[in-house]
Amino acid sequence: MKKAIKKWVKTLGPMALGIFFIWYSLSKFSSEELDQLWLNIKNVDLVWVIFSFSMGFVSHLSRAYRWKFLLEPVQIFPKFHNCFFSLMLGYLANLGIPRSGEVLRGATLATYENVKFEKTFGTIITERLVDLIMLLSIVGFASLSQSEKIFKFFKEQDINPFFGGLIIVSLILSLIIGLRIIKHSKIPLFKKIRGFIEELFKGMKSVFSMKKKAYFLLHTFIIWGLYVGMFYVLKFAFPNTQELGLEATLVAFIFGAFAMSVTNGGIGLYPIAIGLAFNAFDVSSATGEAFGWVMWGTQTGLVIILGGLSFLVLPLLNRR
Numbered sequence: 001m002k003k004a005i006k007k008w009v010k011t012l013g014p015m016a017l018g019i020f021f022i023w024y025s026l027s028k029f030s031s032e033e034l035d036q037l038w039l040n041i042k043n044v045d046l047v048w049v050i051f052s053f054s055m056g057f058v059s060h061l062s063r064a065y066r067w068k069f070l071l072e073p074v075q076i077f078p079k080f081h082n083c084f085f086s087l088m089l090g091y092l093a094n095l096g097i098p099r100s101g102e103v104l105r106g107a108t109l110a111t112y113e114n115v116k117f118e119k120t121f122g123t124i125i126t127e128r129l130v131d132l133i134m135l136l137s138i139v140g141f142a143s144l145s146q147s148e149k150i151f152k153f154f155k156e157q158d159i160n161p162f163f164g165g166l167i168i169v170s171l172i173l174s175l176i177i178g179l180r181i182i183k184h185s186k187i188p189l190f191k192k193i194r195g196f197i198e199e200l201f202k203g204m205k206s207v208f209s210m211k212k213k214a215y216f217l218l219h220t221f222i223i224w225g226l227y228v229g230m231f232y233v234l235k236f237a238f239p240n241t242q243e244l245g246l247e248a249t250l251v252a253f254i255f256g257a258f259a260m261s262v263t264n265g266g267i268g269l270y271p272i273a274i275g276l277a278f279n280a281f282d283v284s285s286a287t288g289e290a291f292g293w294v295m296w297g298t299q300t301g302l303v304i305i306l307g308g309l310s311f312l313v314l315p316l317l318n319r320r
């Protein structure tokens with residue numbers, strides 16, 4: 001009974017949080033500001049929206065292709081369409097249950113390519129570590145170039161950034177201690193976990209034994225360049241954001257990236273985060289959140305379309 005309750009809490013908790021943020025996002029506006037929000041969304045320049053949408057699609061293709069380079073060192077040579085649709089299926093799952101998509105993505109590819117799940121999942125962890133380095137690099141660059149505006153924003157919102165850093169350090173230390181206990185334990189359950197982790201590390205080490213490291217790095221820069229580019233081109237779809245520079249785009253991108261990890265696919269919180277980021281650059285909340293809703297809506301729609309299509313396409317493409 002307790003397990004069932006925990007399962008439902010993990011599944012519905014982030015979704016309920018997202019619904020709350022949607023309500024909060026709309027309730028804090030006056031009727032005039034709400035009218036302005038809807039007007040901004042309704043009058044958006046569709047040419048730039050389609051351009052941003054297309055860049056998101058290309059980034060998914062590049063990510064799927066990059067995955068093949070990580071899989072080769074562990075003797076997995078998948079078909080590109082299996083990589084791509086497994087990826088999109090994972091993204092779709094993340095909208096329902098956060099972080100479940102990585103597991104489903106690895107399991108889907110393992111099923112259709114008839115390989116070990118531990119190896120596919122290990123390469124996904126490696127990929128996420130590389131992406132974390134890229135995200136932290138962007139955070140570091142934006143923090144250094146826009147430190148005055150960012151710290152001013154934290155002060156206005158009564159946020160202590162050092163407290164967040166302390167939590168991250170504590171989590172890392174807890175993980176290290178937990179891994180050391182598992183490594184030296186003789187408990188059967190911990191032995192099984194240790195064996196699973198060893199298989200994961202085989203997949204994770206693939207980044208060091210890749211033959212095409214240059215291509216892997218090229219696609220990594222393409223993916224993250226497209227992510228930032230999606231934001232940059234979308235600013236031209238709104239009259240009040242067209243004059244913003246790359247620095248504002250980077251700050252909004254970072255806020256949006258962290259919002260995505262809190263609720264299912266950033267539902268509800270994503271527009272609020274974008275609105276707050278643009279507030280630091282003297283853009284109204286109505287315009288900033290309209291930008292956030294359009295960005296979130298188009299990219300989430302892309303995931304739903306391609307993820308839903310994956311359910312139909314994968315069995316057909318792998319009939320044999």
